[in-house]
Amino acid sequence: MLSKLYIENIAVIERAEIDFHKGFNVLTGETGAGKSILIDSINAVLGQRTSRELIRTGAEKAFVSAQFDEISPNAASALAELGVELSEEDGYSLLLQREIRADGRGSVRINDRPVTIAALRNVGRELINIHGQHENQALLSTDRHMKYLDMMGGYAAQLAAYGALFQAYSAAQRELKQSKVDDAEKARRMDMLRYQINELESADITVGETESLKQRRDVIENAERISRALAAVHAMIGGGEDFDGAQSLVERCHAELFDIASVLPAAGELGERLSGLIYELEDISAEVSSLAEDNEFSPYELDEIENRLETLQKIGRKYGDEQEALAFLDKARAELDAIERSDELLEQLTAKVQALHRETVQAAAQLTALRREAADKFCEAVGRELTFLDMPRVILAVDIQPCELNANGADAVEFLISANPGEPPKPLGKIASGGELSRIMLAIKTVLAGIDDIDTMIFDEVDTGISGRAAHKVGVKLHEVSRSRQIICITHLAQMAAQADTHLLIQKQVVGERTFTSVRPLDFDERKQELARINGGDVITESMLRTAEELLNNAGFFAESE
Numbered sequence: 001m002l003s004k005l006y007i008e009n010i011a012v013i014e015r016a017e018i019d020f021h022k023g024f025n026v027l028t029g030e031t032g033a034g035k036s037i038l039i040d041s042i043n044a045v046l047g048q049r050t051s052r053e054l055i056r057t058g059a060e061k062a063f064v065s066a067q068f069d070e071i072s073p074n075a076a077s078a079l080a081e082l083g084v085e086l087s088e089e090d091g092y093s094l095l096l097q098r099e100i101r102a103d104g105r106g107s108v109r110i111n112d113r114p115v116t117i118a119a120l121r122n123v124g125r126e127l128i129n130i131h132g133q134h135e136n137q138a139l140l141s142t143d144r145h146m147k148y149l150d151m152m153g154g155y156a157a158q159l160a161a162y163g164a165l166f167q168a169y170s171a172a173q174r175e176l177k178q179s180k181v182d183d184a185e186k187a188r189r190m191d192m193l194r195y196q197i198n199e200l201e202s203a204d205i206t207v208g209e210t211e212s213l214k215q216r217r218d219v220i221e222n223a224e225r226i227s228r229a230l231a232a233v234h235a236m237i238g239g240g241e242d243f244d245g246a247q248s249l250v251e252r253c254h255a256e257l258f259d260i261a262s263v264l265p266a267a268g269e270l271g272e273r274l275s276g277l278i279y280e281l282e283d284i285s286a287e288v289s290s291l292a293e294d295n296e297f298s299p300y301e302l303d304e305i306e307n308r309l310e311t312l313q314k315i316g317r318k319y320g321d322e323q324e325a326l327a328f329l330d331k332a333r334a335e336l337d338a339i340e341r342s343d344e345l346l347e348q349l350t351a352k353v354q355a356l357h358r359e360t361v362q363a364a365a366q367l368t369a370l371r372r373e374a375a376d377k378f379c380e381a382v383g384r385e386l387t388f389l390d391m392p393r394v395i396l397a398v399d400i401q402p403c404e405l406n407a408n409g410a411d412a413v414e415f416l417i418s419a420n421p422g423e424p425p426k427p428l429g430k431i432a433s434g435g436e437l438s439r440i441m442l443a444i445k446t447v448l449a450g451i452d453d454i455d456t457m458i459f460d461e462v463d464t465g466i467s468g469r470a471a472h473k474v475g476v477k478l479h480e481v482s483r484s485r486q487i488i489c490i491t492h493l494a495q496m497a498a499q500a501d502t503h504l505l506i507q508k509q510v511v512g513e514r515t516f517t518s519v520r521p522l523d524f525d526e527r528k529q530e531l532a533r534i535n536g537g538d539v540i541t542e543s544m545l546r547t548a549e550e551l552l553n554n555a556g557f558f559a560e561s562e
Contacts, residue, residue, distance in 0.1 A: 001486045002042075002128065002456045003093075004067040009059040010044075011037045012508065012517045019521070021502045024482035027490045027519070028497050028530055029506030034517035035490045038506070039130065039460050042066065045098050046124030047117050052102055061101040068094040068127055072455050075126035082119050084110050094127075096120065129454040131445060131462065146371075146413040149398060151448050152381075153374030155367070159408075162363040166407055169356040176349045179342060186339055193336040196319075200329040203315050207322045210312050217305050220297055230292045237285045247281045250274055364410035371400055371411055378447065385443035389477060390470040391436065394418070397425040438462050442474060449481050457481070459489040463496055475499035479555075494531040498551035503527050527552060 005018045012034050029035055044050045045064040055062045071079075071086060071094055079086065079094070086092045097109040098120070108120045150159060219226065239245025244252075254274040261268030312322075319325035338345060375398035382396045395418040403412040416425030417440070428437070442462055449457070459478065463471055475496035478487050482501070491497055503522045510516075522530060531548035532540045 001068060001070050002066060002488070003069045004065075005038075005042065005045075006063075006065045007038075007041045008064070009056040009062040010041050010054055010064065011056060013037055013041075014056060014516055016517065016519050018504065018519045020486065020488060022482075022486055023501035024479045024499060025486070025488045025502045025504065026497045026500035027488070027504045027506055028492070028534060030508065034508060035506050036460075037517070038519070039458070039490070042128065042458065043130065044100065045096050045120075046128060046130075047098075047108070047119075047121030048124070050100060052100065052104065055100060055102055059102075061099055061106075063097070063099050065095060065097040068096070068455075070455065072126065075123065075455075078123045078126050079110070082110065082113075082115060082123070084113060086111075096124070096127075126454065128456045128458060130458045130460065131441065142412070142414045145398070145415045146408055146411070148444055148448065149371055149374055149378055149413055151451055152378040153370050154451065155370045155374075158363070158367060158370060162360070162367055162409060163407065165356065165360045165363050166405065169353070169360045169405075172349065172353045172356050176346070176353050179346050179349055186342065190336060190339055193332050193339070197329060197332050197336065200315070200319065200325060200332075203311060203325075205312070205315065205322050205325055207326070210309065210316075210322065213305050213309055213312075217302065217309070219295065220302050220305070223295055223297065226295050227292065230288050230295065234285060234288045234292070237281055237288070247278065247285065250278055250281060254278060360405060361410070364405060367409040368400065368402075368411050371398075371409075371413065375400065381447040382440075382443045385446050385477070386439065389439045389443060389473045391439055393420055394436070394440075395425065396440070399425070436465070438464055438466060439470065439474065442477060446477060446481055449485065454485070456486040456488065459487065462489065463491050463493045467493065468495070471495040472499075475555075492534065494534040494548065494551060497527075497531060497534065498548075498555045503530065505530055524552065 001022060002020050005016075005020065007013050007016045007018075009015075018038075027035055027038065040050070040054060041064045044054070045066045068075075069092070071092060075094075076086060086094065095109075095111050097112075098106070099108075100106045108115055108117055110120065110123060150156075235245065237246045239248045254271050257267045257271035257274065261271060315325055316322075319328045379396050379398060386392070386394050386396065397416045397418070399414045399416050401412045401414075402410055404410070415428055417428055418425045419436075428440070442459075445457065462478075463474060466474060471493040472495040475491075475493075476499055478489055478496070479499040479501075481487055489496065489500075497503060504519055505522050505526070506517060506519050508517050528545050528548040529540065531551055532544035535547065536544045
């Protein structure tokens with residue numbers, strides 16, 4: 001439930017804080033006072049697309065925040081997916097915030113946590129359902145008709161099962177289409193694959209070979225320097241004809257220490273340590289000799305290495321590094337094998353597509369049956385609401401015609417209405433007026449109100465095209481719906497405003513050369529004044545005030561008796 005809306009620097013609203021309550025909330029005010037700006041602000045804080053033009057003239061940024069209490073399970077689930085957990089400490093309330101800047105940056109937050117616009121939009125659609133004049137026109141779209149009917153039917157599991165089947169069937173169809181290449185294209189592709197496979201197999205690539213060859217090339221190119229260094233080390237360890245090497249000197253040290261070990265035990269311990277050093281020097285000398293032998297190479301080895309590296313570089317330019325080239329080889333082999341076995345695979349894929357088609361058709365037929373059953377209930381329920389809304393002769397019918405399989409089944413769904421007894425039902429767009437569309441949409445929303453999990457519904461000028469008794473009935477209906485969820489309604493009709501639990505007045509004032517808009521709740525006497533203004537204009541008479549008071553006093557009675 002939306003409990004508080006804060007607006008700053010949005011169009012003509014410099015700053016406004018609005019408290020909403022449970023039940024039926026209405027907003028009234030003179031034309032141009034800023035009622036549509038409130039809807040724009042709510043849309044903005046719900047993550048809908050907005051514009052920098054919304055920022056108040058002279059301001060660098062605008063800000064909107066909305067606080068929600070008593071969050072629904074669906075909204076809580078959407079928040080949990082973002083890692084936003086509601087706590088008992090903050091009363092399980094939710095705070096949405098959006099800043100819109102003139103430089104195009106801006107930011108969005110959920111409970112002070114930065115999130116993306118997309119994340120805000122996902123959460124917002126679980127919190128508020130905004131119904132405006134554009135949605136009346138959307139009622140003329142047959143796509144919406146199927147959506148409403150499916151909501152009424154409550155067969156979400158069957159819809160999901162069908163959706164999975166249709167996706168599998170579509171994927172199999174695409175795979176089959178790709179497999180049905182003509183013989184000439186198939187032959188060209190096989191020639192190319194065989195050439196690539198032969199080229200890669202002939203190259204006999206191994207992972208790490210290029211690096212290993214480069215290292216060997218470096219050794220050969222520095223062979224003379226390496227040989228000198230290894231010879232010098234070997235001589236310094238082993239000695240020569242004219243000098244003692246490190247090993248000989250260490251052995252002499254070892255002998256001297258053991259010679260005095262009988263009188264100086266510590267010397268013996270040092271001698272033991274030198275024993276290990278002697279063995280280590282022997283090993284190092286042997287490994288140096290081995291390295292010197294390995295450093296020997298044929299005069300042709302460097303050319304062979306260069307040729308091999310050139311081959312690998314050529315492969316790399318065409319197929320990528322060694323790992324990628326080997327992966328390409330595996331893929332090419334698999335594709336060639338698939339093409340060579342294409343007749344067999346084509347037969348298997350054809351059988352798979354046929355089997356999935358049968359299953360999909362069966363699932364679509366089940367949806368059709370469920371939709372026809374839902375259509376009867378839907379028409380009956382909407383009919384009751386239309387009768388209440390002063391449209392007793394209007395009959396809603398649901399036309400379900402077969403169509404090609406698609407993501408929603410095999411049905412083309414369209415709402416038809418018969419405006420007068422004896423007239424055949426015709427499409428909504430050809431018969432319904434603006435006022436009738438508003439009441440039909442309200443009837444549909446009323447029927448579906450107990451199905452969805454949206455706690456707050458906003459109706460923007462649902463009274464367009466109606467007046468008198470019909471307006472009163474619409475107000476009573478909104479009051480009735482508000483017993484199970486919060487209703488916020490912008491209206492120009494006193495009959496509807498009188499039914500509200502909370503009445504908010506939007507006022508525009510000009511101070512100096514600037515325009516300001518404020519929103520405030522009205523008490524009983526102020527409501528009388530506002531209802532009288534709506535009915536009669538700027539000149540308010542005692543008779544108008546008495547009529548307004550009568551509307552307010554009788555609102556509860558009529559709401560209960562209808």
